[in-house]
Amino acid sequence: MDAPLRHTLPKAERLSGKTAIAALLEKGRYVTAGCLRVCYCVDNALEHSRILVSVPKKSFKRAVKRNLLKRRIRESYRLQKELLTLPCDLMFVYTPREVLPSAAIFAAMTEALAAVDKAVKR
Numbered sequence: 001m002d003a004p005l006r007h008t009l010p011k012a013e014r015l016s017g018k019t020a021i022a023a024l025l026e027k028g029r030y031v032t033a034g035c036l037r038v039c040y041c042v043d044n045a046l047e048h049s050r051i052l053v054s055v056p057k058k059s060f061k062r063a064v065k066r067n068l069l070k071r072r073i074r075e076s077y078r079l080q081k082e083l084l085t086l087p088c089d090l091m092f093v094y095t096p097r098e099v100l101p102s103a104a105i106f107a108a109m110t111e112a113l114a115a116v117d118k119a120v121k122r
Helices: 019-028 062-083 102-121
Strands: 029-033 036-041 050-054 089-094
Touching: 019 036, 019 050, 019 089, 029 102, 036 102, 050 062, 062 089, 062 102, 089 102
Parallel strands: 050 089
Antiparallel strands: 029 036, 036 089
């Protein structure tokens, strides 16, 4: 019997470090889906994808709103990360200037992951 699928987001699946982020920004390609702009790079030699979430301080001055949006983006990724077939590095940037509900972010994440997976398979 197969073990149940665990929707977790451990530390190893978070993109960190100046060199890794610089490499993603230098070699990455961009896809826009709904309220998210995604930079992705397939040069990840790991067996899992790594993510970075960014909400601009220019759009949201208060840290409370920025943290809320980052939590919502991470949660929607965590629940849908199996949509990606190949491991890659991802950076999600929240683009609207207003706080959208979780359902809208979830739908945008579905669209974004599908677009990235389609682009990676080419």
